[in-house]
Amino acid sequence: MYSRFMYRLSARLFAGLALCLTALHALGQDDTYTPTLDTTGATYRYFELFRQQLFDSANDETLYRQLRKAESSFPQEGEYPRWLSGLYSDSGMLDSAVACMKRAVACDSTNLYYLKSLHDLYVEQRGDPKEMTSVAQRMVALAPNRPDLWYALVVDYMRANQTDSAIAICQRLRGLLASTYTVDLIISSAFHMKGQPDSTLAYAIRNANAHYQLAEANYYVTEVAANLRKDSLAQLYFAKGLQLDCPKAPFLLTHLRYLCEIGKPENALTTLRKVDSLCPLPDSVALRIIGLFMYSVPPSMLAQKENQELMEALFAKLPMSNDAIIAKFRFYELVKERGKSRQLIARLSDLYPNDYFLWAARMEIEQLEEHPLTLENWGEKTATLRYIMRQFPHDIAAPLNYLFAVQKLVGAADERLVDSTEAIIDAYAKDLKNSNKTDQYHYYSQDSVKISMPKRLKLRENLSILYSYLGDIEIGSKRYKNGWKAYEKALKYNDSNALACNNFAYYIALYRPKKLSKAKRLSEKSLALDPKNPSYLDTYGYILYLQGDLESAKAVFTELLTLQRNPGRTALLHYSEVLRALGNEQAAEVYRLKAQYAADHAE
Template structure:
């Protein structure tokens, strides 16, 4: 054939042509070799192959291949290599190169295969189907031509043609696993499940100890709802290879589909014992199982066994340690969770997450001294982490040691590296000063100092991040309690409501500011919305709603909501004062 040079011969020529390996410095320019005109295209092609296959220099290779074609545009090997070199970077151009190579030498099966691949890659399926029909006629001994053409028939909505084609392949070659699998998929997709089942039974009987055959037969039995036969096949597959991930996974999925969850979890435990199932898949299994709280509660002991199995097999893996700790916390076993995380504080390298979990659980338990101790240990290992100082500040503030909390928050502030975090920290400082304001003697100089410091901290927080919802809400509410800067408070509370999605606490703040402004009808409407969304029966919201109703003259309902607030824990003296006011204003 014109211009055909086998690749091995081309490489042999290339290696004999004085090739010089690349060095750090570019070699001095050499005069271009001379060659007879009749072999110029072959020489350039060979040089291009050397650059491509030995140097890995695609750009230089393409340049030499194009020069080869400039010398002889009918040189098919150069077109072929240009297509192969550009099939990923320049697929649209490469398909034209592949077509040209094939047109120049239609008897070359490599050219035909590459052209077909390029057509499929470019989603030119109609052209690809025509080409693969021709390739199949020219080379009926290549099973891959049957496979690809069958897939193209399926893509074109011609599954029956695809099945007939694979039947003919089976007559020629016998049962090739890849073609058998494709044919079975086509039979199922066209509703010919009975035929697929019969063929699968024949295959399983012919090779009874092939695990994959048993799994296929089990899946097909499941499709026709022959559940006992499906189960028998899945169990047979597991008996053939009890360490097979695919066999156990198929058996587990069978039980899962039938809602036989105890059996399902038993098989999943066996999967968790296998090294063949990647850890990430095991973690995904576990998280899926625990995503449904009802399921989690009903099968807690089996799920607990799975968590213990993971921890036993991967005792120091960070993802597993975290998963097991979350499992203990979700099941209310805080003491075990605390012991679990404390045990892993000795892991190397040390993990900040373990320290923060210990600190958070100790904070929840109100163990201030323990929080201090573990924060100090964590800071020694992670001295620049602002979250540690924040956590210490939180537990100090919760314990009423607000002056110490402010100092801890300021230490966090010095290590904060983003404006959003600085805003959050200043917000906590403002909250701590507000607590000190409330604890100070009414009207005292100390109270005024704390109040001014609180508002100044909130202003600093908003200067860093004007959309800090927590700060905007608290600032607006505290201003409304004073009856101070109410229009500014209304603006802040309104922004919070606009930025959030029906949060009852934020709606309460907005309604309360409206109430303080005397806009009672609006306040009532907003507070009704807050009450309807409040699933916690907040006594503060109920007391506020009672106040608004009282101001509107709705005395009976005001008393109802005040008494609800009292039942839910609102300050009894405050409710008594309101009820006295109600009594004092009663009609004579």
């Protein structure tokens, strides 16, 4: 938290200082300077003609060559290096501009105009702070009564991390600088850079009290106080600032995040509501504020009427995009306004029939609904799933959810479930057969980035998943040959299908003990693809047990229990069998009892 505030304050500081520096020559100081070029000479007339032609016709590469040639054609002293420096600067060639300006300064080291031009180039170039400091020191020596030059020196000292020198100048020349600059803010920033937060806060408060009519001065105290976890002080100065002007959007977001981080989300909501009553809520950070509240504020608090209205006001500021739609959908789900979320997604998906993410969200919310499936309402309840299967065939969730619905309606052992699965497989296989190697699926991500994927590769992956599902159904219905054929086809279409490898290995271990070596190879492959998967570790450990490699089996189950304290009834029973085979009857009984009371799924 501290480092993030440090970075933000430093960024804020230097942004402000850089802005001030760019305006130095517009502060009313007399920087007029009369060139000493002989404007009647042929050299000057040639220079002017060259400059005009240069910017009328040259591209970047030609421009650079011509400038280099010009540099050797003109005198190397007096005004010519300064004029060449200006040409280089206008062309964006800052290194060359600095080099020419250095030559001009070398010719006349007491020329304040030359020194200031060189300093401005250093600032634009973001050059060496030590060199900038040296030039600024020479400037204040020539004009000690100019606050803009002293301010430039202060900034250079801070850039060079010579904060003590910067503070000393501000304190010694407070009267001179205060006519133009907020001295206490500069000192506060310098103490911040030194890592002295108490002094940073003291001068921030002093600055806010001196400039009490400036909202930014009060908001700065809010930031510094928040950094020190002085919560009441941060809130006090935020309220003072809000009475004067609206906070900038990034600062408002930072302050709301701070209130949530210190465990006061209710204050964050109250603060934003107060801001909303006085200022327009900021469009630029609306989505980020929504995300902050959704992840930091308890859902029960967000569900309160006034807070829902506040969130709705934020949502109203978002442009129509997948991000905004998904965020609003998630919010309605979070506060259990499922009717609103379904209406939102249904309306928008009907409006945008080709938007994959809208239809995926519609499928998701419909799957969460508790409704009895009957033959009479089958068409209505599965309409979204069937639409996605037709319109977005790359999506495997829709066909799987459709098959789960069939299974829910008719039961896992019913032949109609197999028929439905095979019908979907046939449709994918036909599409694969008719596709070309160069065919692509296209859709847009949630942040509106176009995503493309090879059609044949995706179809093969989907066929592998569907055949693996078919294998589970067939084995569960004791049609073992059909099940093994389905698994083999799953791996034919995608031999990196970890789930198919694992399930095939487990059923071989259960029903074909003579083929344990094949089961082991498949299990090892599934773990190579997903080494921390508890189910895959259970399968592998059980196969090792069946092969008689008890110590290795025990090691696998030890790793499994490290990853998941309650991996489920089946895994606990397997481990109990391993321990009993090792002669550890007492431990085996403990895990048998754990299995007896464990849920038949992982935590």
